[in-house]
Every structure is written in C-alpha cells, then in structure tokens.
Amino acid sequence: MFRLICVAALVCAGLWLVSCNLDTRALLQDFDPEAGTFETVDVRNLDERDQPPSIDGGTYVGTLGPSNIGAGLYSGATFTIPGNGERVCVIVDPQSVWRDDLQLDSSNNEIANPFMTDFPHDDGDLDLLVGLASYYTGTPGEVIGDFLGNFPDSNGVERAIDLNLCLQEDYHGQVGGTAGRSTPEACSFVTLPGVDYRVVLQVYSVPIDDNELRYALEVRSGECPVTIDECTLRGDADPAPEGALPSEFDAQDVEELYCDSYL
Amino acid sequence: MSGRILLCCLAVLVCSSACYEEQIDQRNLDGEIVLPGDLVSDPRDAGIIYLGIYEGYDPDQLGYPYPSTGPRVGDNPIGDALPYGGTSVGAYTYACYRALRCQVISGRYQSLESLLETNPVELEEELVDAEDLYDQCSWYYGWNNLSEFSFIGTGQMDFVQDSAGDWVAPFRAWHTRIPSGAVLWAFADNDFTTCSPDQGPVNRRRSQDDQYFREGSNFNDILNFPDKYITEGDFVSGGDVVIEPGQTSGYSLRVDYRME
Numbered sequence: 415m416f417r418l419i420c421v422a423a424l425v426c427a428g429l430w431l432v433s434c435n436l437d438t439r440a441l442l443q444d445f446d447p448e449a450g451t452f453e454t455v456d457v458r459n460l461d462e463r464d465q466p467p468s469i470d471g472g473t474y475v476g477t478l479g480p481s482n483i484g485a486g487l488y489s490g491a492t493f494t495i496p497g498n499g500e501r502v503c504v505i506v507d508p509q510s511v512w513r514d515d516l517q518l519d520s521s522n523n524e525i526a527n528p529f530m531t532d533f534p535h536d537d538g539d540l541d542l543l544v545g546l547a548s549y550y551t552g553t554p555g556e557v558i559g560d561f562l563g564n565f566p567d568s569n570g571v572e573r574a575i576d577l578n579l580c581l582q583e584d585y586h587g588q589v590g591g592t593a594g595r596s597t598p599e600a601c602s603f604v605t606l607p608g609v610d611y612r613v614v615l616q617v618y619s620v621p622i623d624d625n626e627l628r629y630a631l632e633v634r635s636g637e638c639p640v641t642i643d644e645c646t647l648r649g650d651a652d653p654a655p656e657g658a659l660p661s662e663f664d665a666q667d668v669e670e671l672y673c674d675s676y677l
Numbered sequence: 678m679s680g681r682i683l684l685c686c687l688a689v690l691v692c693s694s695a696c697y698e699e700q701i702d703q704r705n706l707d708g709e710i711v712l713p714g715d716l717v718s719d720p721r722d723a724g725i726i727y728l729g730i731y732e733g734y735d736p737d738q739l740g741y742p743y744p745s746t747g748p749r750v751g752d753n754p755i756g757d758a759l760p761y762g763g764t765s766v767g768a769y770t771y772a773c774y775r776a777l778r779c780q781v782i783s784g785r786y787q788s789l790e791s792l793l794e795t796n797p798v799e800l801e802e803e804l805v806d807a808e809d810l811y812d813q814c815s816w817y818y819g820w821n822n823l824s825e826f827s828f829i830g831t832g833q834m835d836f837v838q839d840s841a842g843d844w845v846a847p848f849r850a851w852h853t854r855i856p857s858g859a860v861l862w863a864f865a866d867n868d869f870t871t872c873s874p875d876q877g878p879v880n881r882r883r884s885q886d887d888q889y890f891r892e893g894s895n896f897n898d899i900l901n902f903p904d905k906y907i908t909e910g911d912f913v914s915g916g917d918v919v920i921e922p923g924q925t926s927g928y929s930l931r932v933d934y935r936m937e
Contacts, residue, residue, distance in 0.1 A: 567732045568745075569856040573759055579751040586873055588898060589753065603751050 443620050444480040453479055459555030460493035467493050467631055474631045475649035480620040489617040490558040494547055495633055497605030503638035504613055507647040508538035509628040510596035511621040512668035537596030538627035539618035544580040547610035558616055579603040600638045645673035703852040708928030710766050714842030721785045721795045728863040729763035729900040730853050742915045742934055744862045760900045762853020766835050766846045769872050770828040771892035773814040774798050779872035779893040783828045784835030817882055857922040861930045864903055865912040871899050911936045
C-alpha cells in the first residue's frame with residue numbers, strides 16, 4: 415500500500431513538473447521565441463561602412479543584435495579614429511523603448527500604458543570602451559574584445575591592467591562606472607597625433623520588444639558637454655506605431671515628441 | 678567483505694584529501710603598525726590606517742614615500758598602485774547621529790564619554806551627552822547594553838602604548854599575494870577623506886523618521902590610488918619594510934611621515 419502511494423506521488427509530481435513551463439530560454443536576450451532559435455552574436459566593423467563615424471562627422475545611427483552574456487560572447491561594433499593630438503569626446507546613446515502596452519502597476523503586474531511612460535527594464539544598454547587600437551584584444555567584425563592587458567611586475571608576478579581610456583565616473587564619483595539602460599555614456603580623452611584609437615560599443619542588453627538595439631553615436635572634438643541626456647543625440651528610438659502618439663505634435667517617435675514638443 | 682574494502686578505500690580517500698597542498702599563492706600576512714608617540718599623543722586623533730602590500734617603493738614620483746605604480750591610463754592623474762592585498766586598522770562606523778557620520782572609527786574609544794570628548798555633537802543648541810548617545814543608539818540599532826556597542830569598549834581598542842611611548846596595533850592582511858621583494862606601505866587618513874557619506878547601509882530607521890541617507894563607508898579604490906585621499910596632516914609610512922621569502926608574520930611598519 416505504501417509503495418502504491420509513493421508511486422502515485424511520484425507520478426503526480428512528474429505530471430506537475432511537465433505541466434510547468436520550465437523553458438528558461440525565453441529569459442535570454444538572444445533567444446528568438448517566434449523562431450525558437452538563438453541568434454548569433456552581431457559584431458560589426460563600422461570602418462567598412464561608406465560613411466563610418468568620424469571626429470566631428472555628425473551623428474551616426476546604427477543597430478545591433480543581442481549578446482550571449484552567459485557564454486561571454488558580446489554583440490557590438492567597433493570603429494577607428496585617428497589621433498590628432500587633441501582631446502576627443504565620444505558619446506553613445508542606447509535605445510529607450512516607449513510602448514503603449516506595457517507598464518507596471520503597484521503590484522508589479524503588466525498593464526496597458528496609455529501615457530507611454532518609460533518602462534526601464536525593456537531599454538537597451540550599450541557600454542563604451544576606447545583605447546589604443548594596438549591594445550584591442552578583439553577582432554573588428556569578428557569578436558568584441560576589450561583593452562585588458564597583462565604584464566610581469568618587478569617581483570615576477572603577472573599583473574592585469576585595464577588600458578581602457580574611456581574613464582566614466584559612477585554615482586559616487588569613482589572612476590570605472592558605466593551607465594545603465596537607455597542612459598547615454600560618454601567620455602573624453604587626449605589623443606596622440608598619428609596614433610589610431612579604437613572605439614568599442616559592447617551590447618549589454620537589447621530592448622525586449624524586437625531584440626534589436628538602436629543607438630546614436632557621435633565623436634566630437636574637445637571636452638564632452640557638461641550635461642548629456644536623452645536629447646543630446648537623436649535617432650535612437652524606433653518609429654512609433656501608427657496612432658500611438660498624439661497627432662497634433664507630428665512626431666515620428668517618442669524621442670522626437672519628448673525632445674521637440676515637451677522640452 | 679567487499680563492502681569493508683570499499684569503506685576502507687573511501688576512508689583513505691577522505692583522509693588523504695586533507696593532505697592535499699593546493700599551492701595557493703595567497704597567504705595571510707601578520708604584523709604591527711606603529712604610530713610614533715612623538716607624532717600622535719592620542720590614537721583617537723589618528724584616522725583609519727590603510728595598509729597595502731605593493732610591488733615596490735617610488736618616492737620620487739610624488740615627492741613623498743609612495744608605492745610604485747602601473748602606467749597612467751587616460752585622465753587618471755597617476756597610475757594604479759596595483760596592491761597585491763591589504764587591510765586597515767579601524768573601520769568607519771555609524772555612531773547613531775548623522776553629525777557623526779564618517780567621523781567615528783572602530784577600535785578607538787573606550788567609552789561614550791571618550792567618543793563625545795573628541796567628537797562633540799550639538800543638537801538643538803545643546804551638547805549631546807553620553808546618556809543621549811546611549812538612548813539614540815538604543816533606538817537606532819536596538820542595542821540594550823553597552824557591550825553591544827560595536828565601536829565602544831576597552832576590549833576592542835586597536836592601539837596599545839608600548840614602553841617607548843609609541844602606539845602599536847596588530848594587523849592581518851587576509852589572503853594576499855606576498856612575493857619576496859614586495860613592500861609594505863601604509864597611510865593614516867586623519868581627516869576622513871576616504872569616507873564617502875553617500876555609501877554604506879541605508880538609514881536603518883528610515884521607515885520611522887522618513888529620512889533617506891546612508892551611514893557612510895570607504896571609497897573602493899583607496900589602496901589603488903592612495904594619493905587621491907592623502908592630504909595635509911595625514912601620516913605616511915616613511916620606512917622601507919620588504920617582504921622576506923616565506924615570512925608571513927613579524928612585520929613592523931612605522932607610519933611616521935607627516936604630510937605637509
């Protein structure tokens with residue numbers, strides 16, 4: 415009798431487990447739920463474009479696919495700028511997503527969002543690195559890398575050092591910070607004349623609505639602006655669906671609506 | 678029979694695992710910090726002592742005793758000193774009043790009176806006394822006895838005065854690489870530059886007093902970039918203590934150079 419109860423309990427537990435959706439792939443940013451497959455990492459060499467980003471060359475708008483963070487495989491883009499002996503500022507603004515169908519109520523349930531207030535967890539996050547091109551550990555167009563290096567010190571101990579020149583301060587004013595989702599990242603650094611510098615955009619997360627991260631990028635001469643916000647660079651928003659925005663403002667996307675109509 | 682043999686084999690395996698030498702480079706390093714008596718009359722006046730194990734000395738780079746550094750990267754004013762490891766003597770502690778945030782260090786006070794003597798607190802134009810501080814801490818932390826006060830007590834003092842009049846405190850740098858040729862270097866932050874008031878635990882009584890603040894804590898790159906935090910009046914170790922091969926204890930480091 416006892417064995418029968420045990421077998422019945424095991425069968426019930428098995429049925430219960432089978433009935434649960436244990437497929438955690440949906441939580442991964444590189445999983446395409448419609449196709450049921452994983453996307454390969456998207457590494458782009460912007461130097462091969464007809465009009466690659468350049469110093470004072472205006473705003474460059476591009477898109478990138480998702481990273482496979484767990485495997486350490488990053489999507490991203492790289493390009494090269496020649497040093498001119500002057501200070502150069504790099505700004506990148508990852509996509510903010512405003513949807514008319516998603517916000518959280520006080521109980522953290524997803525509900526309709528008639529005001530298109532921002533839902534921060536679906537925005538894109540792009541990390542910015544810059545360094546001497548010769549120190550770059552990745553391969554443009556193939557593999558995203560960084561500027562981590564090693565050297566043996568005078569005591570014979572192998573030491574690691576980060577040669578990333580793009581030093582950003584965190585909330586506490588400490589060097590080494592990165593901005594979060596949808597927040598622009600920027601840094602400036604002094605260049606050596608005639609030396610190539612590699613700029614690296616590393617995808618940390620993509621918007622969950624279409625698994626594609628749109629970004630706006632600019633390289634400027636001199637120091638970075640004191641204030642950098644969503645409206646400093648334009649073009650990092652997807653066009654809004656027909657009828658989603660109030661027609662009286664004639665805006666194509668929420669960024670345009672926000673920056674041109676309300677500010 | 679075969680079960681007994683299996684059990685014996687298992688026992689041998691379990692016992693032999695304790696003999697396995699992991700060849701880990703990291704060791705604990707023990708020693709003492711010495712504050713000269715002619716520089717410090719009372720250890721309550723000395724800030725947290727930060728001690729690091731570094732590749733070497735480079736007193737020429739900044740004009741005062743300083744560890745050697747890695748290359749300067751980007752806009753950093755100086756290179757990363759890349760410590761192998763380190764520790765501190767004392768830690769910032771929140772002494773129940775916001776006015777004392779980033780002002781009180783553990784291991785320096787025998788009593789509440791002793792703390793208020795060097796850190797007077799004025800509240801509504803009146804000086805806080807020991808009883809007020811006790812009540813405030815009882816409310817803030819829920820302590821009911823002086824023995825619970827983590828920053829007060831004769832048994833918790835870091836420094837003792839030796840026969841020569843110097844103040845001596847033991848230290849242990851946990852799990853650090855200690856290659857021969859490395860040096861010990863330390864500084865005392867006497868004006869609390871190393872404390873960030875915007876870090877550390879959030880106000881534990883926020884739900885009651887409806888105030889959001891943090892209790893204060895160290896910045897996280899103090900041993901990497903000590904020069905950012907060393908200011909006039911701080912003490913720096915001016916001597917040369919070199920790590921000897923295989924020696925993990927018995928080191929004595931004098932912090933005897935006053936920054937002008």
